[in-house]
Amino acid sequence: MTALPPxxxxxxxxxxxxxxxxxxxxxxxxxxxxxxxxxxxxxxxxRVLEVGPGPGGLTRALLRAGAEVVAIExxxxxxxxxxxxxxxxxxxxxxxxxxxxxxxxxxEVGHGGHVVANLPYNVGTALLVGWLTAxxxxxxxxxxxxMFQKEVAERIVAAPGTDxxxxxxxxxxxRATARIAMTVHRSAFTPPPKVMSAVVHIVPxxxxxxxxxxxxxxxxxxxxxxxxxxxxxxxKGVPGALDGASALDIDPTRRAETVSVGEWxxxxxxxxxxxxxxxxx
Numbered sequence: 001m002t003a004l005p006p007x008x009x010x011x012x013x014x015x016x017x018x019x020x021x022x023x024x025x026x027x028x029x030x031x032x033x034x035x036x037x038x039x040x041x042x043x044x045x046x047r048v049l050e051v052g053p054g055p056g057g058l059t060r061a062l063l064r065a066g067a068e069v070v071a072i073e074x075x076x077x078x079x080x081x082x083x084x085x086x087x088x089x090x091x092x093x094x095x096x097x098x099x100x101x102x103x104x105x106x107x108e109v110g111h112g113g114h115v116v117a118n119l120p121y122n123v124g125t126a127l128l129v130g131w132l133t134a135x136x137x138x139x140x141x142x143x144x145x146x147m148f149q150k151e152v153a154e155r156i157v158a159a160p161g162t163d164x165x166x167x168x169x170x171x172x173x174x175r176a177t178a179r180i181a182m183t184v185h186r187s188a189f190t191p192p193p194k195v196m197s198a199v200v201h202i203v204p205x206x207x208x209x210x211x212x213x214x215x216x217x218x219x220x221x222x223x224x225x226x227x228x229x230x231x232x233x234x235x236k237g238v239p240g241a242l243d244g245a246s247a248l249d250i251d252p253t254r255r256a257e258t259v260s261v262g263e264w265x266x267x268x269x270x271x272x273x274x275x276x277x278x279x280x281x
Contacts (some may be wrong), residue, residue, distance in 0.1 A: 025192075043114070149193075
């Protein structure tokens with residue numbers, strides 16, 4: 001890998017430019033990319049899914065770390081550069097041309113793999129929600145190391161009572177731990193985005209017993225969809241929710257952003273267990 005030509009040279013040779021339509025922003029700083037690749041821990045021999053590798057900056061770092069990489073790229077312009085990179089790490093890089101939202105990641109990577117990606121801004125949140133709401137738990141992935149706009153990263157790790165706390169925080173934290181591993185200045189990208197970025201690291205934990213994601217999503221969609229209203233107003237459209245809140249001593253005059261992840265899961269369990277007559281989702 002030490003003999004690889006500089007990434008800028010590869011991009012220039014292939015005539016690549018970042019596509020705004022695809023949410024692309026290229027990273028060239030090799031030290032920064034190596035730091036990102038170290039976030040999930042040692043990757044020697046590990047299987048890693050990368051979404052949106054572009055010309056392969058982060059891919060290089062993952063290969064340097066010893067990973068076996070499956071990269072999903074929908075921009076055909078980048079495929080020759082990635083193929084060139086694969087020749088420097090024989091047998092450790094497989095590129096799938098397509099939309100990551102339509103690819104069966106588990107089938108491609110296998111159970112126990114990691115996800116490490118500088119996610120395209122336009123599909124990042126949708127991919128994350130899909131990974132977090134898998135019906136089978138523990139999930140196929142061992143960890144998620146994902147670059148987001150800093151504002152989105154803060155929503156993922158937010159604590160109750162903060163402006164950033166909402167549905168995304170509940171989905172990320174009810175059966176996983178999430179932390180911001182590092183922030184990345186906008187100047188590190190080409191072209192520089194208008195916002196700062198951050199790398200979030202998410203690790204699955206045991207799922208709370210008796211809680212279905214469908215019920216939890218229904219509750220949080222109703223409550224955070226009207227987050228400035230009291231629970232007695234925002235949850236009145238969910239049968240049994242207010243009775244359940246009362247049974248759990250959750251004050252109906254509270255607002256959604258003050259309810260902890262543990263309280264949301266307890267309420268979802270209350271409804272799903274059939275304790276309340278109309279509680280099933």
